[in-house]
Amino acid sequence: MTEISKTDKLPPEHALLVQQSLLGRLNKWDWLFAAAIVLVAVLAQMWVSHHMDGYEQAILWFSAVSTILLGWFFKPLRWFVPLSIALAYGAVKLYSGNIDNGEGFLLRYFLSSQSAIMWQCAFVFFALFCYIAGAVAVGRQHVQTNTLLDMASAFGWVSALAGFTGLLVRWHESYLLRPDAGHMPVSNLYEVFILFLVITALMYLYYEKKFAMQKLGGFVFAFLAVVVVFVLWYSVSREAHAIQPLIPALQSWWMKIHVPANFVGYGAFCMAAMLGIAQLLALRSEAKGKKSWLPPAQMIEEVMYKAIAVGFLFFTIATILGALWAADAWGRYWSWDPKETWAFIVWLNYAVWLHLRLVAGWRGKVLAWWAIIGLFITAFAFIGVNMFLSGLHSYGTL
Numbered sequence: 001m002t003e004i005s006k007t008d009k010l011p012p013e014h015a016l017l018v019q020q021s022l023l024g025r026l027n028k029w030d031w032l033f034a035a036a037i038v039l040v041a042v043l044a045q046m047w048v049s050h051h052m053d054g055y056e057q058a059i060l061w062f063s064a065v066s067t068i069l070l071g072w073f074f075k076p077l078r079w080f081v082p083l084s085i086a087l088a089y090g091a092v093k094l095y096s097g098n099i100d101n102g103e104g105f106l107l108r109y110f111l112s113s114q115s116a117i118m119w120q121c122a123f124v125f126f127a128l129f130c131y132i133a134g135a136v137a138v139g140r141q142h143v144q145t146n147t148l149l150d151m152a153s154a155f156g157w158v159s160a161l162a163g164f165t166g167l168l169v170r171w172h173e174s175y176l177l178r179p180d181a182g183h184m185p186v187s188n189l190y191e192v193f194i195l196f197l198v199i200t201a202l203m204y205l206y207y208e209k210k211f212a213m214q215k216l217g218g219f220v221f222a223f224l225a226v227v228v229v230f231v232l233w234y235s236v237s238r239e240a241h242a243i244q245p246l247i248p249a250l251q252s253w254w255m256k257i258h259v260p261a262n263f264v265g266y267g268a269f270c271m272a273a274m275l276g277i278a279q280l281l282a283l284r285s286e287a288k289g290k291k292s293w294l295p296p297a298q299m300i301e302e303v304m305y306k307a308i309a310v311g312f313l314f315f316t317i318a319t320i321l322g323a324l325w326a327a328d329a330w331g332r333y334w335s336w337d338p339k340e341t342w343a344f345i346v347w348l349n350y351a352v353w354l355h356l357r358l359v360a361g362w363r364g365k366v367l368a369w370w371a372i373i374g375l376f377i378t379a380f381a382f383i384g385v386n387m388f389l390s391g392l393h394s395y396g397t398l
Contacts, residue, residue, distance in 0.1 A: 026072060033078040034068045040085055051175070051182065055253040074206050076157070084161055087111060088168035099176040113173055113185075114241055116166030117194055121228045123159035124197065127152045128225050131217035138215060139293030149214040153205065156217065159224075160201040163194050174243050181245040186259040189386070190240035193231050195260065197224055200267035203310075207271075207303050213295050216303075219274040254325035261318035266378060268311025269350065273375035275304040276368040283365060301364070304371055305357060312350045319343055338389040342381035349377050 041064035045057060052060065071077040091111040095101050102112050109115055134148030167185050175182030185191040204220045207213065235241045279300040285292035294300070322343070323333040334340060353370055356362040 029078060030072050033071050033082070036082055037064050037068050037071070040064070053253065056256070059253060059256050076205070076209070080157070080161060080164075080202075084164045084168060087116075087161075087165045088172070091165075091169045092172050095172070095176060097176065099173065102173075111165070111169065113166045113170035116162045116169060117231075117241075120159045120163035120166060120194070120197060121232060123155045123162060124201075124221060124224050124228050127155035127159060128218065128221040130155060131214070131221055135215045135218050135293060142291075144212070145214055149217070152217050152221075153208065153214060156201050156205055156221065160198050160205070163198040163201075167191070167194060167198070170243065177243055178245055183246045183250075184256050186255060187246055187250050188240065188244065189383075190231065190234055192259060192263060193227060193234075196263050196267055196270075197227060197231075199260075199263050200224060200271055203264075203267055203307065204271055207307065211295075211299065211303055213299070213303065215294060216275065216278050216300070219278045220271055223270060223274050249329065252325060252329065254321065254328065258318055258321040258325055261314050261321060265311040265315030265318060266382060268307045268314070269346075269371075269378045270375055272304045272307040272311065272371045275300055275307065276371035279304065279368040280365065280372075283368070297364075301367065304368070305354075308350055308353060308371065312347075312354060315343075315347060315350070319347055338385050339381070342377075342385050346374075346378050346381045349374050 041060055044060060045052070049057070067077075067081055071081060091107060094104060094107050094111065102108060107115070110119070130148045130152035134146055134150075134152055137146050137148055138144065170185040170191070171182070174185065186195055200220070201224065204217065208217060278294055279297050282292050282294040282297035282300055285294070286297055322340070326335065326340075327333045353367065353374065357367060
């Protein structure tokens with residue numbers, strides 16, 4: 001009898017006693033993945049060390065270690081990250097140091113940053129269609145999953161893969177256009193929206209696999225489709241896809257860690273809002289005694305809680321990093337600038353949500369509605385401040 005089968009037969013309160021540690025659960029593919037990431041980090045330091053100072057080299061190795069741990073924790077990342085890097089490296093080789101080579105067939109239609117991002121946008125809609133059609137079908141057939149939902153999950157992975165690859169290639173393209181001013185592609189609204197699409201899709205796909213909740217994909221990808229429409233409008237009307245040099249305020253290594261951490265938080269909060277809508281629908285069906293095609297409301301709320309908890313952690317880290325960046329750039333940690341003020345409002349909103357659930361024991365409709373309203377608070381902090389208010393962070397305007 002294996003260790004796993006023993007665990008399966010134990011009561012829940014005893015199962016933790018025989019669970020293997022993280023290292024004990026690793027197999028040869030996990031170690032091969034770790035070796036591949038370390039190799040990529042070594043090669044990156046060898047080839048582009050002239051573009052990195054000591055802080056940026058530390059960020060490189062922190063990112064490598066974080067990627068390994070994430071790959072060990074969420075197994076699909078073991079193929080997602082290497083494949084993204086391989087595709088981006090293929091694009092780099094096709095460019096051969098000359099941005100004009102972007103007119104070649106593979107770059108023009110598949111591997112240039114803009115092409116990859118357009119594929120990401122297309123597959124968001126493909127995934128949305130399959131999630132909706134699949135959910136309708138399972139509701140009628142009274143089954144848990146079907147081919148359409150499996151296709152939707154695959155399309156979700158492809159969208160994230162295309163977006164992440166596009167960001168990596170865009171990073172290289174920035175150096176081809178301006179060798180002395182290349183930068184990580186998280187410097188404007190267009191780039192961070194692409195990052196947001198990648199992070200949110202990956203987070204949802206993790207929870208989908210963990211809780212077997214494919215039927216909720218339509219809610220999350222409906223929101224991502226709205227973001228895609230904005231990205232397309234923003235790209236066409238403002239030519240936002242054009243790579244621009246960094247403004248002085250963003251020429252800092254702090255940007256490389258502050259912005260990604262922020263968008264893990266934003267992605268989690270937005271996903272939680274869409275799950276809040278799903279929970280309200282499930283609660284309505286349960287109150288009427290009807291059999292719902294949705295998962296149980298209690299399960300949806302559990303996923304929503306976990307998403308908000310992860311988002312709150314990363315948003316807290318991002319806020320601390322932002323304060324340190326402000327101290328480095330402006331000589332003070334906090335200025336009550338509109339962006340900082342609204343970031344604090346977002347943080348306080350989810351801090352109270354978590355307190356009410358964990359300490360006060362609140363459940364059900366109130367928290368679902370709170371999560372939905374939280375989306376509007378988060379959206380104003382991210383975009384509304386840039387549109388309607390001015391301050392030290394006004395470089396992110398529409």
